[in-house]
Amino acid sequence: MGRTSxxxxxxxxAALALMWEESYGSVTIDNICSRAEVKKGSFYYFxxxxxxxxxxxxxxxxxxxxxxxxxxxxxxxxxxxxxLTTYLETVYQSQxxxxxxxxxxxxxxxxxxxxxxxxQEVDVSAKVRLILARKRRYYESVIRDALAEGSxxxxxxAHKADALVGLIQGIVTQxxxxxxxxxxxxxxxxxxxxxxxxxxxxxxPVP
Amino acid sequence: MGRTSxxxxxxxxAALALMWEESYGSVTIDNICSRAEVKKGSFYYFxxxxxxxxxxxxxxxxxxxxxxxxxxxxxxxxxxxxxLTTYLETVYQSQxxxxxxxxxxxxxxxxxxxxxxxxQEVDVSAKVRLILARKRRYYESVIRDALAEGSxxxxxxAHKADALVGLIQGIVTQxxxxxxxxxxxxxxxxxxxxxxxxxxxxxxPVP
DNA sequence: CCTTTTCTTAACTAACTAGTCAACTACTTG
DNA sequence: CAAGTAGTTGACTAGTTAGTTAAGAAAAGG
Numbered sequence: 001m002g003r004t005s006x007x008x009x010x011x012x013x014a015a016l017a018l019m020w021e022e023s024y025g026s027v028t029i030d031n032i033c034s035r036a037e038v039k040k041g042s043f044y045y046f047x048x049x050x051x052x053x054x055x056x057x058x059x060x061x062x063x064x065x066x067x068x069x070x071x072x073x074x075x076x077x078x079x080x081x082x083x084l085t086t087y088l089e090t091v092y093q094s095q096x097x098x099x100x101x102x103x104x105x106x107x108x109x110x111x112x113x114x115x116x117x118x119x120q121e122v123d124v125s126a127k128v129r130l131i132l133a134r135k136r137r138y139y140e141s142v143i144r145d146a147l148a149e150g151s152x153x154x155x156x157x158a159h160k161a162d163a164l165v166g167l168i169q170g171i172v173t174q175x176x177x178x179x180x181x182x183x184x185x186x187x188x189x190x191x192x193x194x195x196x197x198x199x200x201x202x203x204x205p206v207p
Numbered sequence: 208m209g210r211t212s213x214x215x216x217x218x219x220x221a222a223l224a225l226m227w228e229e230s231y232g233s234v235t236i237d238n239i240c241s242r243a244e245v246k247k248g249s250f251y252y253f254x255x256x257x258x259x260x261x262x263x264x265x266x267x268x269x270x271x272x273x274x275x276x277x278x279x280x281x282x283x284x285x286x287x288x289x290x291l292t293t294y295l296e297t298v299y300q301s302q303x304x305x306x307x308x309x310x311x312x313x314x315x316x317x318x319x320x321x322x323x324x325x326x327q328e329v330d331v332s333a334k335v336r337l338i339l340a341r342k343r344r345y346y347e348s349v350i351r352d353a354l355a356e357g358s359x360x361x362x363x364x365a366h367k368a369d370a371l372v373g374l375i376q377g378i379v380t381q382x383x384x385x386x387x388x389x390x391x392x393x394x395x396x397x398x399x400x401x402x403x404x405x406x407x408x409x410x411x412p413v414p
Numbered sequence: 415c416c417t418t419t420t421c422t423t424a425a426c427t428a429a430c431t432a433g434t435c436a437a438c439t440a441c442t443t444g
Numbered sequence: 445c446a447a448g449t450a451g452t453t454g455a456c457t458a459g460t461t462a463g464t465t466a467a468g469a470a471a472a473g474g
Contacts, residue, residue, distance in 0.1 A: 119311050
């Protein structure tokens, strides 16, 4: 079937890295091509535009990075609230790692890019919204399971999931803006408070 | 003292509006000039660069819009938690207004721009961080006053203020990404839960 | 080994973008 | 009203950017 190539994959990787480290708008097609070591003609062989590549890059990120990680961490074999705190620990770890490696806290590419392009690039924002909705489901399951288990106060799982997405996204964005990963250390306890976890009560067993 | 002008003010207004409606990176100096009805030569008479103008525009926004509003809403004559919920109501109102007027929820310019440029434009991010810190003080006062009054559970005001900034910023950013102002309706109750307000308990007086 | 398909490349265009400049205009004050 | 000061203008340059194209190279299948 003719000549083979991984140039499209290299382009997706380069695009995601650059959009994450800098921003969607400040990255040019030439930038992406040189980072991927691909000539511009090949870029246009595979993709129609920067927006088209960005959509593909975000989908690849979900499929190869996020989904496998979330499936492992949000496993039903683990207690609901432990899934959440374990996940939030990995969030801190990855941001601390980028701070150590690049000197910059990069935050969440989905939120940064999504916030930046939401009023401009319809296709990219649609993909961002789709992936955010997929991720939200993991939170919602945690909340429902915790409710069933009685480890949090009664609430509406859908609304609480919105709040949780907002809190986590907000603190991670703040970490990027402040270039400080340490504020993420409080994320587990903040989240448990937002969920009104009965944890402190559980630590004091009824006599 | 020679010829007078308000071109610099028009440039600040145009820059803020465009960065808010679109994004920092997608707005060009030519865009800003035509919106402000100012020729490029005049732009460079007043400002050194887009970043320089952005810094001035954000400071003007704080001084003429944000600070007066916050001083009025976070008045010490009002009960602490009422200050907060009143403010959050205005947040919903203003986002619903931009949705009605432009068909787009614009979110918070400070967070959008700050998140976008934080790894790139040092001067702009420094200004964003400064204004965010100023705003944070209003939240911290609310928390301290609510603690003194006994209307929230004991906590560390500094940490809680971080959490509150994160939650509000996160939900507002989500509103922009989702182009949906309605999720902001839950912001007051979410915030009170995060602060562990005793309000629901007060509604059920001890027998 | 030859043909078809898939991908690569360098050179190209046209439009846009940041930034400059010298001549000009309007205002103020002594 | 003279003269300096503050701001305006349009035309300019040089570099960057997205997007095109025609010719060619590498692989696969018959």
